[in-house]
Amino acid sequence: MKWIYEIIVVSIPPFSLLPYRYSILLQLLLLLVIGLILGFIFDLKTVSLLYGSIGILVAVSWSLLILQLGPTLRKFRAPLSMNENELLERYRGILFHRKHYEALPGLAIFITFMVYLFNFGSNLIEYWLGKDPSIVLLLFVSLLIWDICYRMGLGVWTSILALWRSINLKKLAEKRIELEHTPYTELRYLRKLDINNVFFGIISLLLLPIIQQDNYLVSIILAYFLFISLTSVTSAYLVSKVPWLPPDIYNLVRDSSFAYVGNSLKGVTHVTPVVYIFDGQSIFFNTSKEAKKMKIMKKNKKVAFLIDKRDTSNIYENKALLVTGEVKIYGLTDIPFRFIQMLAARTLFLTKYPDYTRKYATSELPKAWQLTPIISRILVEIKPVKIIYWRGAKQITVPV
Amino acid sequence: MKIPDEMLNILYGNYFGYVCTSDRNDQPHITPVFFIYEEPLQKIFFITNDRSKKVKNLIENPNVSMTVDIRDTKNPFNNEGVMVQGTAEITERGPIYFLSEETLQLYRDIYLEFKGKYQAVIENRPLGENDVIVQIKIKKMVYWKGPHFKSVKLG
Numbered sequence: 002m003k004w005i006y007e008i009i010v011v012s013i014p015p016f017s018l019l020p021y022r023y024s025i026l027l028q029l030l031l032l033l034v035i036g037l038i039l040g041f042i043f044d045l046k047t048v049s050l051l052y053g054s055i056g057i058l059v060a061v062s063w064s065l066l067i068l069q070l071g072p073t074l075r076k077f078r079a080p081l082s083m084n085e086n087e088l089l090e091r092y093r094g095i096l097f098h099r100k101h102y103e104a105l106p107g108l109a110i111f112i113t114f115m116v117y118l119f120n121f122g123s124n125l126i127e128y129w130l131g132k133d134p135s136i137v138l139l140l141f142v143s144l145l146i147w148d149i150c151y152r153m154g155l156g157v158w159t160s161i162l163a164l165w166r167s168i169n170l171k172k173l174a175e176k177r178i179e180l181e182h183t184p185y186t187e188l189r190y191l192r193k194l195d196i197n198n199v200f201f202g203i204i205s206l207l208l209l210p211i212i213q214q215d216n217y218l219v220s221i222i223l224a225y226f227l228f229i230s231l232t233s234v235t236s237a238y239l240v241s242k243v244p245w246l247p248p249d250i251y252n253l254v255r256d257s258s259f260a261y262v263g264n265s266l267k268g269v270t271h272v273t274p275v276v277y278i279f280d281g282q283s284i285f286f287n288t289s290k291e292a293k294k295m296k297i298m299k300k301n302k303k304v305a306f307l308i309d310k311r312d313t314s315n316i317y318e319n320k321a322l323l324v325t326g327e328v329k330i331y332g333l334t335d336i337p338f339r340f341i342q343m344l345a346a347r348t349l350f351l352t353k354y355p356d357y358t359r360k361y362a363t364s365e366l367p368k369a370w371q372l373t374p375i376i377s378r379i380l381v382e383i384k385p386v387k388i389i390y391w392r393g394a395k396q397i398t399v400p401v
Numbered sequence: 402m403k404i405p406d407e408m409l410n411i412l413y414g415n416y417f418g419y420v421c422t423s424d425r426n427d428q429p430h431i432t433p434v435f436f437i438y439e440e441p442l443q444k445i446f447f448i449t450n451d452r453s454k455k456v457k458n459l460i461e462n463p464n465v466s467m468t469v470d471i472r473d474t475k476n477p478f479n480n481e482g483v484m485v486q487g488t489a490e491i492t493e494r495g496p497i498y499f500l501s502e503e504t505l506q507l508y509r510d511i512y513l514e515f516k517g518k519y520q521a522v523i524e525n526r527p528l529g530e531n532d533v534i535v536q537i538k539i540k541k542m543v544y545w546k547g548p549h550f551k552s553v554k555l556g
């Protein structure tokens with residue numbers, strides 16, 4: 002399950018002797034050195050050397066981004082849903098196909114570009130290398146163009162497949178039953194890869210100065226940048242909308258009103274009820290700046306968070322969810338970057354507990370109960386590390 | 402020490418307690434339990450499996466807290482509860498025939514009381530082979546109703 006490029010990196014010395022990252026940097030250095038030597042031998046202009054270096058830089062940055070895909074997807078744990086698992090297996094199967102389809106878009110781009118460059122090109126070769134360049138130079142430039150085109154093709158390949166995968170994952174996630182889901186960590190990996198692809202698109206803009214005198218190519222690069230960025234942003238957005246909790250637990254968290262927060266400081270524990278909200282992805286609770294648990298959480302961010310459904314008439318109907326992990330405490334410094342999220346959380350609190358809000362607003366209250374956000378009410382988010390779920394007497398550990 | 406009636410009402414009138422333990426790395430853990438409160442001893446008892454996470458935690462760190470509360474989704478001023486803090490003791494773990502007469506008596510008493518209190522939910526389930534009785538020796542109790550707090554220190 003490897004791409005041609007990866008196979009080369011891991012099997013040819015000296016690259017195979019180095020960790021990924023360094024072997025890529027070594028390639029950068031090698032290409033640069035060869036380019037500079039050729040530049041001196043054939044007495045090229047400084048600007049030509051600069052363009053060559055930009056080209057190498059683009060190819061290497063793209064390699065760094067794209068080579069995270071393989072290792073990440075190889076350690077991907079199987080989703081706990083047959084359909085989602087099948088989808089991701091298919092996604093991986095196509096992405097790293099034995100027949101190396103990943104090279105096709107790159108090859109197509111390369112051939113089209115070379116034909117354009119040598120037949121209809123607007124003197125780009127002359128602009129880069131001067132009149133009647135040596136065959137050695139032409140070969141080196143072709144190699145560089147291949148390096149860039151191949152990765153450009155990988156960008157198209159990965160972002161289209163990622164979008165396809167995300168659309169289907171989102172669809173399948175809506176049909177889940179009971180405990181089916183794709184774990185939190187895995188969804189985060191997928192999102193991170195999509196964000197990587199956005200950077201991949203942005204890097205393509207570095208190619209603009211090299212082909213600036215050809216308007217046609219400039220618009221193609223801009224279109225490429227837009228295409229890669231938009232597909233990847235859409236894909237990342239769709240993944241962020243896939244619930245990481247299975248429906249059984251999702252419903253429990255969505256429908257319950259209260260939760261218990263457990264804290265511990267120097268071994269002494271503390272447990273209190275809180276109101277909380279769930280935005281489909283994160284769990285937040287509110288607490289007072291004056292509260293004991295706030296003081297503990299500032300020193301020890303580890304918490305336990307329990308949500309349950311009590312049914313005293315039938316214990317087999319009891320459900321409980323225990324999330325252990327860490328808290329993120331929202332303060333003034335989070336406003337610039339998290340403003341929208343904080344505002345959304347506040348709105349959810351107002352919708353979920355309208356009576357509470359009214360009661361709080363109309364009474365003379367001690368300081369600990371005042372509602373002014375940030376100043377006296379603190380927003381706290383639960384960052385799960387481990388999830389345990391009880392249904393009746395059965396205990397299930399849910400992978401995060 | 403006289404325990405205020407509000408606290409007694411909560412501790413005698415409810416089924417569920419939320420027990421919070423923590424391991425040696427200060428990672429807290431919560432589980433709901435059925436419990437009984439014994440005012441004369443100032444102790445809380447609950448039965449649990451000796452392989453549960455809370456028992457493992459209690460062996461590493463005997464500090465424990467438990468919250469019992471009444472929740473009102475409409476009016477937060479009716480929210481009422483007690484948090485108990487104390488230390489836990491697990492009386493002699495091991496096969497039941499090796500237990501001392503005293504412990505056996507305790508098991509019998511507590512179990513009968515459990516059966517009395519939780520008849521509706523536990524039916525005739527006998528004390529299982531891996532069940533242990535955990536006793537919490539109460540050190541401190543905090544009571545709240547709405548925004549008002551009251552606390553009692555013991556021992």
